[in-house]
Amino acid sequence: MAEFPFYFFAFLTVLAAAGVVVNRNAVNAALCLLLSFMGMAALFVLLEAYFLAVLQVLVYAGAVAVLFLFVIMLFDVKGGDPRKPYQKVAAVSGLLALALLITGVLSLAKHSQLTAAAPVTTTVVGSDLKDYGYLLFTKYLLPVEMTGFLLLIAMLGVAMLGRKQGKETGASIQEAGGGRPETGGRRLETGDRRDSLSESRVP
Amino acid sequence: MIFSLSSSIFHFPLALAVTSLPAEVGINHYLLLSALLFAIGFFGVLLRRNTLVVYLCLELMLSASTLAAVAFSRFNGTMDGNIFVFFIITVAAAEVAVGLAIIVALFRLRHTVQLEELTALKH
Numbered sequence: 290m291a292e293f294p295f296y297f298f299a300f301l302t303v304l305a306a307a308g309v310v311v312n313r314n315a316v317n318a319a320l321c322l323l324l325s326f327m328g329m330a331a332l333f334v335l336l337e338a339y340f341l342a343v344l345q346v347l348v349y350a351g352a353v354a355v356l357f358l359f360v361i362m363l364f365d366v367k368g369g370d371p372r373k374p375y376q377k378v379a380a381v382s383g384l385l386a387l388a389l390l391i392t393g394v395l396s397l398a399k400h401s402q403l404t405a406a407a408p409v410t411t412t413v414v415g416s417d418l419k420d421y422g423y424l425l426f427t428k429y430l431l432p433v434e435m436t437g438f439l440l441l442i443a444m445l446g447v448a449m450l451g452r453k454q455g456k457e458t459g460a461s462i463q464e465a466g467g468g469r470p471e472t473g474g475r476r477l478e479t480g481d482r483r484d485s486l487s488e489s490r491v492p
Numbered sequence: 493m494i495f496s497l498s499s500s501i502f503h504f505p506l507a508l509a510v511t512s513l514p515a516e517v518g519i520n521h522y523l524l525l526s527a528l529l530f531a532i533g534f535f536g537v538l539l540r541r542n543t544l545v546v547y548l549c550l551e552l553m554l555s556a557s558t559l560a561a562v563a564f565s566r567f568n569g570t571m572d573g574n575i576f577v578f579f580i581i582t583v584a585a586a587e588v589a590v591g592l593a594i595i596v597a598l599f600r601l602r603h604t605v606q607l608e609e610l611t612a613l614k615h
Contacts, residue, residue: 295517299525306529306552310536315544322548325529329555336522336566341577345555348581353551353588360592361544364599382538386531393527397520420571421578429575436582443586450593 295335302328315361323354340418522563529556543595543605547588554584 305328308321326349333342425433533556536549558577565573599605 292517295521299521303525303528303532306532309545309548309552310532310539315542318545318548322552325552326555329559332522332525332559333562335517336562338562338566338574338577341558341562341574341581344578344581348585349551349555352585356588356592357544357548360596363596364544364605379539382535385538386535389534390527390531393530394524397523397527421575424571424575425578429579432579436579439583440586443590447589447593450590450597 295332298328298331298335302332316358319354319357319361322357323350326350326354340421519563519567523560526556526560526563529553529559541607543598543607543610546607547591547595551584551588554580 302325305321305325309318309325312318312321326345330342330345330350333339333345530553533549533551533553536552537546540546540549558580561573561577561580565571565577595605598610602610604610
């Protein structure tokens with residue numbers, strides 16, 4: 290029964306993915322996504338990509354899903370989607386998704402060199418961390434640098450996006466306070482002070 | 493699953509197919525699973541109205557594509573697919589951080605995350 294783990298985890302992953310789509314509660318959807326990521330990590334183990342399985346659990350299940358849960362709970366939106374059934378949208382989107390799936394399966398069927406290559410079990414790669422390290426520092430050195438730069442930019446972007454609201458209200462107070470000098474001036478001053486404080490902290 | 497069954501019968505002698513089919517989980521199984529997950533995620537993106545759930549489904553689609561990449565890498569015996577998945581996971585983490593920050597900023601501005609209420613460009 291060598292194929293049993295594959296079918297088990299594939300079934301689990303697909304079921305959890307369906308749970309993401311059909312759950313009306315956003316928290317439940319995020320938890321289903323977590324389960325789906327775990328199932329996919331198990332599939333990575335079956336594909337003998339152990340490092341990627343660990344990475345999937347750490348990054349996707351550990352960081353991404355938890356970040357989603359934080360934001361969902363931060364918003365405190367009740368009930369998720371409204372009760373209003375949108376059958377037309379559901380039918381159209383279901384048809385489109387089905388068309389996408391059929392196109393994928395048909396393209397798989399047409400290019401049948403994949404089926405010829407399928408039963409050839411090659412030597413196991415990707416199970417050794419040394420391979421990752423070697424390739425990342427030789428062949429893929431430039432992408433590693435670019436990814437590092439991307440992470441830096443993402444961090445700066447998130448900091449900017451989190452800060453932007455305070456800055457904008459400061460600007461709107463500044464505009465609104467132009468008409469009223471005595472109260473507006475004080476608010477502008479406090480706004481400016483806060484702005485300079487945060488700016489001195491960020492860089 | 494039905495497709496992969498019939499195609500491997502088509503490609504190999506019947507006796508070999510019958511004996512080797514149940515034990516063999518080939519690349520087509522993984523690719524079909526990846527396509528199925530991608531289609532489910534696509535369905536969710538089209539169907540759902542909550543911005544956060546749409547984003548969850550986008551993550552699902554991205555993750556499904558990584559499954560295909562790992563399967564290709566495994567059955568080709570090369571390392572490059574795995575390295576690409578490594579980069580994809582990194583980029584996905586950065587993308588989620590930025591996207592959620594945008595959604596939080598949107599929520600602060602509009603006090604809603606429902607897509608049908610975010611119609612500023614329509615009017």
